[in-house]
Amino acid sequence: MDLRKRTWAEISLENIEHNYRAIRARLPEGCKFLGVVKADAYGHGAVAVSKRLEALGAEYLAVSCLDEAVELREAGIGTPILILGHTPWEYTGELIARDLTQTVTCEAKAREYSKVAAALGGTLRVHIKVDTGMSRLGFLCAGGHFDLGVENIISACTLPGLDPEGIYTHFALSDEEGEDARAFTLGQFELFMRVIECVSKKGGVNFKIRHCANSGAVVNYEGMCLDMVRPGLLLYGYGDGGKLGLRPCMSLMTHVSTIKYIDEGLPVSYGGVFTTPRRTRMGVIPIGYADGLMRSLSNRCSFATASGMAPQRGRICMDMCMIDLTDLPDVNLESLIEIFGEHASVEELARTAGTIPYELLCSVSKRVPRVYAPSKIK
Numbered sequence: 001m002d003l004r005k006r007t008w009a010e011i012s013l014e015n016i017e018h019n020y021r022a023i024r025a026r027l028p029e030g031c032k033f034l035g036v037v038k039a040d041a042y043g044h045g046a047v048a049v050s051k052r053l054e055a056l057g058a059e060y061l062a063v064s065c066l067d068e069a070v071e072l073r074e075a076g077i078g079t080p081i082l083i084l085g086h087t088p089w090e091y092t093g094e095l096i097a098r099d100l101t102q103t104v105t106c107e108a109k110a111r112e113y114s115k116v117a118a119a120l121g122g123t124l125r126v127h128i129k130v131d132t133g134m135s136r137l138g139f140l141c142a143g144g145h146f147d148l149g150v151e152n153i154i155s156a157c158t159l160p161g162l163d164p165e166g167i168y169t170h171f172a173l174s175d176e177e178g179e180d181a182r183a184f185t186l187g188q189f190e191l192f193m194r195v196i197e198c199v200s201k202k203g204g205v206n207f208k209i210r211h212c213a214n215s216g217a218v219v220n221y222e223g224m225c226l227d228m229v230r231p232g233l234l235l236y237g238y239g240d241g242g243k244l245g246l247r248p249c250m251s252l253m254t255h256v257s258t259i260k261y262i263d264e265g266l267p268v269s270y271g272g273v274f275t276t277p278r279r280t281r282m283g284v285i286p287i288g289y290a291d292g293l294m295r296s297l298s299n300r301c302s303f304a305t306a307s308g309m310a311p312q313r314g315r316i317c318m319d320m321c322m323i324d325l326t327d328l329p330d331v332n333l334e335s336l337i338e339i340f341g342e343h344a345s346v347e348e349l350a351r352t353a354g355t356i357p358y359e360l361l362c363s364v365s366k367r368v369p370r371v372y373a374p375s376k377i378k
């Protein structure tokens with residue numbers, strides 16, 4: 001252990017590779033793989049993850065905004081990159097110069113991009129986003145909006161200066177269980193296919209890349225892969241319900257920085273929400289909510305040590321928190337502690353926090369260095 005690192009996130013690119021191959025093995029022949037690396041690759045480090053995916057032959061990457069895309073291009077990543085969110089039209093020139101693919105979510109924005117691209121004498125590659133029920137971004141096509149939606153997509157795609165390479169939609173319930181969620185997802189898919197068909201028939205516009213499958217759809221819905229899939233969470237080792245044998249890729253690690261004996265009946269940390277029920281061997285670990293360990297987990301979680309789980313005690317502070325080592329006499333100063341990873345499931349920690357693994361992974365803050373070499377507690 002490098003003692004300058006108080007707390008760090010160990011990232012296994014080998015496990016990213018394992019997960020990539022496991023997902024790829026499920027895809028039909030010829031289906032492209034878009035790796036979602038937004039939010040710094042769900043906290044795993046977008047540049048390192050993207051480089052590995054590029055080397056493995058992923059055909060596309062996706063980020064949420066221009067800055068995230070620029071970071072990858074500056075790092076020398078040449079794979080096509082789709083920006084999932086909005087980019088203001090003022091940046092059209094940069095989108096073209098950096099060879100980025102922009103999502104287009106309505107006709108008005110298509111017109112703005114088209115105007116600038118045409119004035120620059122360039123072409124902006126775009127993917128059309130269809131809102132089939134997520135009620136977030138995209139051309140509204142549900143119910144009574146169908147005809148106008150189709151018409152608007154056609155006019156967006158026939159504007160000068162735009163190359164409509166792809167079309168996509170996003171599922172709201174593909175990772176939820178139950179018949180209602182299934183019916184809703186099938187409805188979204190059916191609507192998406194109908195939009196594509198109608199745009200082709202009425203406008204003669206055909207897309208090279210049609211895509212809709214996020215992690216939930218890759219796992220739960222065969223036949224929705226189309227020309228490309230768009231998994232994020234699966235790549236990082238979660239969301240398959242054990243079906244794909246995925247491996248977690250991030251272990252959030254820290255170590256014991258102080259140990260002391262606290263007498264029975266004393267309050268621990270801010271607010272005194274925990275009182276020692278016995279003389280307690282208390283460890284202080286240098287991780288707190290400024291590192292991404294949510295304060296809402298205070299007094300309700302445990303972390304992995306080499307000899308078992310250590311319960312966390314009292315409020316989690318900004319930079320540190322306390323763990324009970326009374327029953328773990330082998331855990332000493334500098335012993336490694338895994339907050340989550342291979343031994344302590346981030347899914348369980350997320351449940352305790354009332355959230356999802358996504359949020360815990362991308363909450364690991366920038367103060368926490370990412371380390372791309374395995375050490376691990378064994």
Ligand SMILES: *Cc1c(COP(=O)(O)O)cnc(C)c1O
Pocket residue numbers: 036038084170213214215216230231232233234
């Ligand atoms: C984040 C995102 C994904 C990936 O979602 P996962 O659930 O992590 O697979 C796919 N598509 C879009 C549009 C997204 O925003």
